[in-house]
Amino acid sequence: MKVPGKLLRAVALTALPVCLFTLQPDWANAESPSKMPDTVTANGYHRKWWKEAVVYQIYPRSFQDSNGDGIGDLKGITSRLDYIQRLGVNVIWLSPHYDSPNADNGYDIRDYRKVMAEFGTMEDFDALLKGIKQRHMKLILDLVVNHSSDEHRWFVESRKAKDNPFRDYYIWKPAKDGKEPGAPGSEPNNWTSFFSGSAWKLDPATGEYYLHLFAEKQPDLNWENPKLRAEVYDLMKFWLDKGVDGFRMDVIPFISKNQSFPDLTPAQLEHPEFTYAMGPRLHEYLQEMNRNVLSKYDVMTVGEAFGVTLDQTPSLIDERRNELNLVFNFSAVRLDQDHGTWRQWTLPELKAIYAQQDQKLDVHSWNSIFLSNHDNPRPVSSFGDDSAAFRVPSAKLIATMLFTLKGTPFVYQGDELGMTNYPFKAIEDFNDIAVINAWKAKVVTGKVSKDEFLENIRRTSRDNARTPMQWDASSNAGFTTGAKPWLAVNPNYKDVNAAQETADAHSVYNYYRRMIEVRRGAPALIYGDFKDLDPAHASVFAYTRTLGAASYLVVLNFSGTPIEYVLPAGVKAGHLAIGNLERNAKDSGDSGSTLHLAPWEARVYRQ
Numbered sequence: 001m002k003v004p005g006k007l008l009r010a011v012a013l014t015a016l017p018v019c020l021f022t023l024q025p026d027w028a029n030a031e032s033p034s035k036m037p038d039t040v041t042a043n044g045y046h047r048k049w050w051k052e053a054v055v056y057q058i059y060p061r062s063f064q065d066s067n068g069d070g071i072g073d074l075k076g077i078t079s080r081l082d083y084i085q086r087l088g089v090n091v092i093w094l095s096p097h098y099d100s101p102n103a104d105n106g107y108d109i110r111d112y113r114k115v116m117a118e119f120g121t122m123e124d125f126d127a128l129l130k131g132i133k134q135r136h137m138k139l140i141l142d143l144v145v146n147h148s149s150d151e152h153r154w155f156v157e158s159r160k161a162k163d164n165p166f167r168d169y170y171i172w173k174p175a176k177d178g179k180e181p182g183a184p185g186s187e188p189n190n191w192t193s194f195f196s197g198s199a200w201k202l203d204p205a206t207g208e209y210y211l212h213l214f215a216e217k218q219p220d221l222n223w224e225n226p227k228l229r230a231e232v233y234d235l236m237k238f239w240l241d242k243g244v245d246g247f248r249m250d251v252i253p254f255i256s257k258n259q260s261f262p263d264l265t266p267a268q269l270e271h272p273e274f275t276y277a278m279g280p281r282l283h284e285y286l287q288e289m290n291r292n293v294l295s296k297y298d299v300m301t302v303g304e305a306f307g308v309t310l311d312q313t314p315s316l317i318d319e320r321r322n323e324l325n326l327v328f329n330f331s332a333v334r335l336d337q338d339h340g341t342w343r344q345w346t347l348p349e350l351k352a353i354y355a356q357q358d359q360k361l362d363v364h365s366w367n368s369i370f371l372s373n374h375d376n377p378r379p380v381s382s383f384g385d386d387s388a389a390f391r392v393p394s395a396k397l398i399a400t401m402l403f404t405l406k407g408t409p410f411v412y413q414g415d416e417l418g419m420t421n422y423p424f425k426a427i428e429d430f431n432d433i434a435v436i437n438a439w440k441a442k443v444v445t446g447k448v449s450k451d452e453f454l455e456n457i458r459r460t461s462r463d464n465a466r467t468p469m470q471w472d473a474s475s476n477a478g479f480t481t482g483a484k485p486w487l488a489v490n491p492n493y494k495d496v497n498a499a500q501e502t503a504d505a506h507s508v509y510n511y512y513r514r515m516i517e518v519r520r521g522a523p524a525l526i527y528g529d530f531k532d533l534d535p536a537h538a539s540v541f542a543y544t545r546t547l548g549a550a551s552y553l554v555v556l557n558f559s560g561t562p563i564e565y566v567l568p569a570g571v572k573a574g575h576l577a578i579g580n581l582e583r584n585a586k587d588s589g590d591s592g593s594t595l596h597l598a599p600w601e602a603r604v605y606r607q
């Protein structure tokens, strides 16, 4: 048969990138990004190493203690690098490791060029980075530059006098309308802090207020000041020159403030983050940062897009704008919360979030996929079912979704073991400043009852994610040899721990490994077009991912009941590539278009 030349050329053009993938299934593990061919996928995406990576987040305080002081440290992380590498991840995101008085566990930085004493020394950091590189992984650091600690040298100077050279490194304002500083209602405006109360704190030394959108010990930096911006760019270079591969940027959309500092309306005060974010000079600052620093390195950046709407998102990550690579959008991870209060979420809502993200982000923007981090409860407790019967399959189902949606997946430490929320009983069980301050503001003042507060906070608290990593069944789960870890270990560690799970072929850990492997070898699961087949179904999430000729069908039963699921017209299940119940299609009595899904069953078919 004679094939017309025009048709041959068209096939070659669309199929070429796909062929490359087939020939090089392990491209995501390329040692150096420069080895990555500069290609465009069949559906128009520019290939980038950070789009193909799987990121693993480490909260150093809770990962592994090496010296028995009850606090995780850098040497501890280095000792666990083989475990992380075996999982198959490519990038580690390290939550802040810098010198800090720990008002907010490291998100209040005293010295951006020094390692926190509890975590070790700069030699320990260098050894960690070396160990990561030796294992062909990359490291991104947390960049916390919306605010510093009040113990940072800049702030110590700044607060001394109005004419101090560092005064303008922070945001200082006099009392409102000439009122007496400290008098009720004399704060410069009505902005509130995310950690309760006013966002302004009076400093008696000069009688002015400074802005702190988070804790009092986290004064906001003044990005209007070019000297401050130059200092930030310098400290970024300091770490990049050591060889780190990028940054996760803490609340980066807040760095530019509306300089008229207007009072918020009652409606705006319901969700102040949407007013604090996307200030007038944000794009200018990010482009300057990109020009002066990021463009000179081959790095990955991911901004914490708290307060950013989906409509605004492309303006931060469209690759033609040279600002950020990715952002974290909070719609999915906070679906079970409303104003910080737990709510019952529904699957169609979750599906709609992913569908909307897919629609709004075109080929020039790339998504991040995550259902947890150090600020959120455990995904198996919030989005799965952490009961004894369903913890394992539902944790695996969540993994199936994470690794088959379009975007770079982020795994938070311990989720690969199916670690669960902690059974908090009393306020004394918590460490988080957000909880302690909210308790003072709500319970101590009598606005909310103790029981109501605890009932909610045990489901929503960030401390759920911060309990120590469960390594084995020895005391304190092998996290520390000390008598007491800084935060209690979850009592389920004897059943849920890494030693047991790495040895068990059917564990959550080994399912994560296999899923990551399947994703790595399947370009369609990374770049493929996404289509939700059944947006309204209350319990089943069924979607396809298609790239050129390759297509995958993902079917997830998000419920504790068996379901006979008839695939939408025209769709038939193909070859089962992976499933969380590790059985083949015949075992479930399935025909091509009717699937008998067990509770929390997840399947990925190659079509």
Ligand code: NOJ
Residues within 6 Å of the ligand: 104, 107, 108, 144, 214, 250, 251, 304, 374, 375
């Ligand atoms: C977001 C961080 O993820 C969170 O842990 C921290 O408390 C705030 N930003 C303030 O830095």
